[in-house]
Amino acid sequence: MRRFFSEKAQASVAYADMPGEAGVILFIHGLGCSGIHDYSEVATQPALAAYRRLLVDLPGYGFSDKPAAFSYSVEDQAGVLAELIEALGIPRLAVFGHSMGGAIAISLCARVAERVEALIITEGNLDPGGGFASLRIAQTREDDYIGRQHCAWVDEERAKGNLAWAATLAAASPLxxxxxxxxxxxxxxxxWREQLAGFAFPRHYLIGERSLPYPETDRLPKIGVSVEILPGADHNMANHKSAELATAIAGELARVGARR
Structure with missing residues (x-):
């Protein structure tokens, strides 16, 4: 694990950097998650072994600092990742984002479009209004969520057997x-949908079979985004279908390479 200091967040940001020569993939995690935790099994699959893989814990999550003064907005998190790309001197990369990380990935790509080879999103947020979890959280007052609801949500997810998300949610800053x-x-x-439609580089959207029916299945191809259904997967596909997800990512990057 490595760290860099983000001027935007005024915080130390943790990331894992796995070597490879085929290209760079930046993994961006979802709400209450951790890139280092959630994507280590995906990133170490043989299908991705040739790539340099960057697994980041966004500020407020995982092993990264949790500054009280940071906004934690999608735009500002994208700004932190842009700092990291610049600090590491990465000229070209593929960007992967899951759920909230999909929205952050889109915002990041808008900032560094000239560097992006491909964008891959798994069930990412494209419109305002949030998803089930984010809407439920946002409808709670900030002080109430921090003081009471966050721990209650962690306990609820543990009771439902969602142990991976419960663990990373417990490690995240409630703020x-x-x-x-x-x-x-x-x-x-x-x-984010409008921004996604305007990108010139290849864009790919993965949906878990267990999430069907899913409206983006038909909507996204109309704006030039390819869609793939991952058999047997649900929303948290990295935790349950890591090998299959890695194969899908590698397959899309191979297609991008063949189109060059």
Whole structure:
């Protein structure tokens, strides 16, 4: 695990950097998650062994600092990742984002579009209004969520058997989770869907079979985004279908390479 200091967040950000020569993949995690925890099994699959893989814990999450003064908005988290890309001197990369990380990935790609070879999203937020979890969190007052609801949610997820998410949620800053959720619900001036439609580089969207029916299955191909259904997967596909997810990512990057 490595660290860099983000001027935007005024915080130390933790990331894992796995070597490879085929290209760079940046993994961006979802709400209440951890890139280092959630994507280590995906990133170490043989299908991705040739790539340099960057697994980041966003500020407020996992092993990264949890500054009280940071906004934790989608846009500002994207700004932190842009700092990291610049600090590491990465000229070209593929960007992967899951759920909230999908919205952050889109915002990041808008900042560094000239460097992006491909964007891969798994069930990412594209419109304001949030998803089930983010809307539920954002509807709670910030102080109430921090003081009471965050721990209650962790306990609820443990009781339901969602042990991986419960563990990373427990490690996350309640302030970060609430502000992140509020940002997803609020959206941005130009929606993530509109930004996604305007990108010139290849864009790929993965949906878990167990999440079907899913409206993006039909909607995204109309704006030039390819869609793939991952058999047997649900929303948290990295935790349950790591080998299959890695194979799907590698397959899309191989197709991008063949189109060059």
């Amino acid at each position: 970060a989770v609430h502000r992140s959720a509020a940002s997803l619900v609020e959206g941005c001036a130009v929606s």
